[in-house]
Amino acid sequence: MVPRSISADAGPCRPRVEGEREREILDATLEVLAEVGYDLLTMDAVAARAKASKATLYRRWRGKPELVVAAVMCHHAGAGAVPDTGSLRGDLLAAYCGTGGLNDPRAQSVLSAVVTAMGRDPEFAEVYRRDFIGPKIAVSRAVYERARERGEVHPDTDLTILGPALAGIVLHRAFLLGEPVTPELVGRVLDEVILPAALHGPLRSPHDPADA
Amino acid sequence: MVPRSISADAGPCRPRVEGEREREILDATLEVLAEVGYDLLTMDAVAARAKASKATLYRRWRGKPELVVAAVMCHHAGAGAVPDTGSLRGDLLAAYCGTGGLNDPRAQSVLSAVVTAMGRDPEFAEVYRRDFIGPKIAVSRAVYERARERGEVHPDTDLTILGPALAGIVLHRAFLLGEPVTPELVGRVLDEVILPAALHGPLRSPHDPADA
Amino acid sequence: MVPRSISADAGPCRPRVEGEREREILDATLEVLAEVGYDLLTMDAVAARAKASKATLYRRWRGKPELVVAAVMCHHAGAGAVPDTGSLRGDLLAAYCGTGGLNDPRAQSVLSAVVTAMGRDPEFAEVYRRDFIGPKIAVSRAVYERARERGEVHPDTDLTILGPALAGIVLHRAFLLGEPVTPELVGRVLDEVILPAALHGPLRSPHDPADA
Amino acid sequence: MVPRSISADAGPCRPRVEGEREREILDATLEVLAEVGYDLLTMDAVAARAKASKATLYRRWRGKPELVVAAVMCHHAGAGAVPDTGSLRGDLLAAYCGTGGLNDPRAQSVLSAVVTAMGRDPEFAEVYRRDFIGPKIAVSRAVYERARERGEVHPDTDLTILGPALAGIVLHRAFLLGEPVTPELVGRVLDEVILPAALHGPLRSPHDPADA
DNA sequence: CAATAAACGAGACGGTACGTCGAGTCTTCCT
DNA sequence: AGGAAGACTCGACGTACCGTCTCGTTTATTG
The missing domain is CATH 1.10.10.60 (Homeodomain-like)
Structure with missing residues (x-):
């Protein structure tokens, strides 16, 4: 048998x-x-x-915490594909509202798990940052780099700052302000914050004391 | 007697x-x-x-969760003073790096408590949003409004979006990316994202279906 | 005053x-x-x-415990009247099945209270024995003495032993064997144990150095 | 291995x-x-x-209560041996003053536990009566039956009444009157109450309408 | 192809924190 | 002035969950 x-x-x-x-x-x-x-x-x-x-x-x-996060990471595996809709706005909208987006009802639970576990266990935090957040950041980075080549992002823009900004703004609204994450909301954040900042670039001589 | x-x-x-x-x-x-x-x-x-x-x-x-958050709220009571340093950049830097800022070692624990408790208990979430986050938002709003009168914020900017953005970006970096919240970091976020977006205003006709 | x-x-x-x-x-x-x-x-x-x-x-x-027992003692106050029905059997039946008898549904609770409290607090035990059990014993003793004068109790009988015997047997059946205390039961105990023992008196001087 | x-x-x-x-x-x-x-x-x-x-x-x-009683029952397991000293007096003395007798300092605590628990939980009362008291009664019964064969107990004696009488009298003296259970006391109860009643048998047809 | 070793399901276990409840003490308020 | 009201400290209760363990079985590997 x-x-x-x-x-x-x-x-x-x-x-x-x-x-x-x-x-x-x-x-x-x-x-x-x-x-x-x-x-x-x-x-x-x-x-x-x-x-x-x-x-x-x-x-x-x-x-x-590890079990839960492993479950979530397993579930989101393969979500790392770069959309490429032709525009930065379209790419980011697709990335934040597609599969595994923040409007998933489980996301709240999962992020609680993650934040709690990261606060409790630095080793876990490191692993999670490396294996889960890292790839997300990389995808985001690729999107912005591509947009820069198209001229949608100012050459002086520091992508280590701008890259994670959208995620931060959206997650903050979702978890602390309690707003649902809709494509409309993401779109407004893009139009009001991310895209203007990307387009015009940083203020001249930021955080640098020696400037005119 | x-x-x-x-x-x-x-x-x-x-x-x-x-x-x-x-x-x-x-x-x-x-x-x-x-x-x-x-x-x-x-x-x-x-x-x-x-x-x-x-x-x-x-x-x-x-x-x-309620006890811990009550303790934190009690401790942070009176932190609602508007700094007014004369510039938007100075005001926001002061607000995010002063007393009760994110570099408090307890902040991680507390935010875990808050996120967890909010996820578990909607009633608590409502109270917390009203009594703790609400005032913070109001202070932030006042800072931006004042800056708008000084011409530092574009008239078309939607402050309901831009207002909480800095908090979101900084908290995200702190809790998910694991970076310490230093004045330098906040300054870079201001220069790279917040201030350009505030200065130049939103993209024309954002989230509006009828545009060119 | x-x-x-x-x-x-x-x-x-x-x-x-x-x-x-x-x-x-x-x-x-x-x-x-x-x-x-x-x-x-x-x-x-x-x-x-x-x-x-x-x-x-x-x-x-x-x-x-003290409060409960005080309540019970207060309630049973005045129950110390000697029945005097003319015979030992009638007196004892009256004493054990009249008001405040063992068939009271509260008796179980109360005896638990008493036994527990006496085991815990020797001082209370002493007071309870003096103020509640003592009078009961005295009444019983009077009944037996009166019966002895009528010839129903053998002159050699030790009333310090026989006096409390009926109570012991009945309480034991009620609380440990779980039988209800009915007049029939008390009657059978009288006929089988108490009255024969009273009538015939103790065995001749067992293990007693001084006997007749 | x-x-x-x-x-x-x-x-x-x-x-x-x-x-x-x-x-x-x-x-x-x-x-x-x-x-x-x-x-x-x-x-x-x-x-x-x-x-x-x-x-x-x-x-x-x-x-x-259940734990305590289980402990006691476990401890007294096997105490069910019938002594057989050759006489009813000796058997009963042995049974009541041997191992697990009432002079055990724990007995007070344990009986309080039992009485309380029985009053609170009828189901427990049933189990306890069946598993603990029942065997004790059976042993006592065997002792009396054996004595009856030797002629020490009157043929008419109702052993369901006389059998548990000694236990009742002794426990009553111990718990309510506060006397220590000594072999002397048990001996006096035997001589004054149990043995005379056993020897002479019940009063002729008490409260029984149909008799000679 | 049997024997062996690993991994498994099941679930009892020690430990710890939970949230509730009652005892007995205390202060304040009311009359 | 003295009692009603009830908040307080203390500590036991009984429950739930965690992470570890052992048991007996099942599976894959090896001689």
Whole structure:
């Protein structure tokens, strides 16, 4: 008898497909996360949902924050494609309102998890910044660089500052001001802040004491 | 005449000055918060530090997030003064790097508390937005309005968008990118994003379907 | 001197008849006791029922056990009348099945209170034995003495042993064996144990150095 | 190779021997009980003493009374041996003054626990009567039956009444009258009450309409 | 192809914080 | 002046969750 695998028998036992099982657990994590939110998510609940044992969870992940973030990162994997709509405005709108955008109802839970976990565990923070935020930043950077080549971004603009600005403004409005993230909102932020700043470039001699 | 005991010493037992005890508890909360951070702060520890009973804590606050945020709000009360340094750049730098700024080591803990609690409890979120964020926004708004009168902000600029932008960018860098909030960083954000956007105003006909 | 007293005006406010208020509180105690039992009786509940403050309760009684027992003793006051039905059997039946008998539904709660309190507080135990059990024993003793004069009790019988025996047997059946205390049961105990022992007297000098 | 366990090391961690750990907890319970008494015994103290968590205690027992009584029952298990000294007097003396007798200093605490718990929880009362009191009664019954065969107990005697009588009398003296349970006292109760009643049998047809 | 070692599901466990509740003390307010 | 009202400290309660552990089974690897 086949131990199991693809075949749709849904057999009672199917251990060790190495990455397959892991994916199932992460999916279960996302389900629970979506249902009750980060704070009320328990390892027991995830274990039960995934028909896994808690030992298995702790064997693979350090704890709840790591599990949750791994689930989210897994879910957002492949979201790193650069849109390229032909304009900076279109690219950024696409990047912030597409799949895995901030209007996902789970995003609130997930960002809470991330902020909390990062504050608690610097090592985790480093990993998360490297593996999740880093790629996002890189995508954003590529979009801006491309726009600069088209002349939409001023040559003097410091992209290490402007690049993450849109994310910061939008996340702030979403989480602290409580506004839903709609394409309209993102568009207004682009028109009012990001695009003017990109187009006109920084103020002359910024933060430099020696200027005229 | 003193209503209580002998000497007016405010001795070992001083119940019910109504707001006095509450302030002591909130101070104790801040002490514990500063020592161990939000996640490791326990209600028992606060009660012990304040020489209060847990019942008293729960009589006044709904739980740990509310207590912590109340403590922080109490501590930051009166931070609503408008700086007025004569320029928008100076005002904003003063507002974001002065007392209660983001470089406070407790800020990370507190923001975790706030984001978590807001995600969990919409009622709390509303109260927090009204009583804590609202005044901050108002102060910021006043600074921008004043700058607009001086000609530093374009007449067409939508301050509901630009106003909270600086906070968003800075908080994002602090909490997600892990950068310390220094006056230099705030200055660069001002020069690269906020001030250019304010000076030049929004792109023509933003978010308006009817344009050329 | 009494500040006031007797007059039956039942005026709106009549504090301090000294023993009057106390009686009201004890009545309230009995009401609560009957409703929820000893363990679930709280001082707050008694205070609320009696429209008294907890401070008043603690001013007069040491704590919950004392209050409850005082209430019971107050309620049973005057139950010390000797029945005198003409026979030992009738006297004892009357004594154990009359008012304040063991078939009172509150008796279980009260005895729990008493046993618990006596085990915890030797001082209370002494007071209770002196003021409540003592009189009961005295009444019982009088009944047996009277019966001895009628020839129903053997001259050699030690009433310090036989006197409390009936109470012990009946209470044991009620509380540990869980049987209801009916006149039939008491009658059977009398016929099977108490009366034969009383009639025939003790075994001849067992292990007793001095015997006839 | 053995993964662990079996080897007689009795190592630091030995969960799940099913009844072994339970016994340890019950022993710890008895220790605490003996030290501070029933009322001052706390679940936390037992947990600490047994190096168990409170959750474990509550997983196995419903609450404090059940735990305490289980501990006592466990401790007295096997005390059901019938003495057989050759005489009813000797048997009963042995039964009431031997191991687990009433002169155990813990007995007071334990009986308080039992009476309280029985009054509070009828289900517990039933279990306790069945599993603890029942066997005691059975032993007592056997002693009396054996004595009846030797002619020490009158054929008409109702052992359902006489059987539990000694326990009732002795417990009453111990708990309500506050006397220590000494062999002398038990002997006097036997000579004054139990043995005469057993020897002479019940009064002829008491309160029974149909008799000669 | 059996034997072995690893990984698994299940879930009990020790530990800790939670939020509630009652006891007993205290002060203030009211009459 | 003295009692009602009720807030307060203290501490036990019973629950929930975390992260670790052991148990017995199942799976993949090896001799």
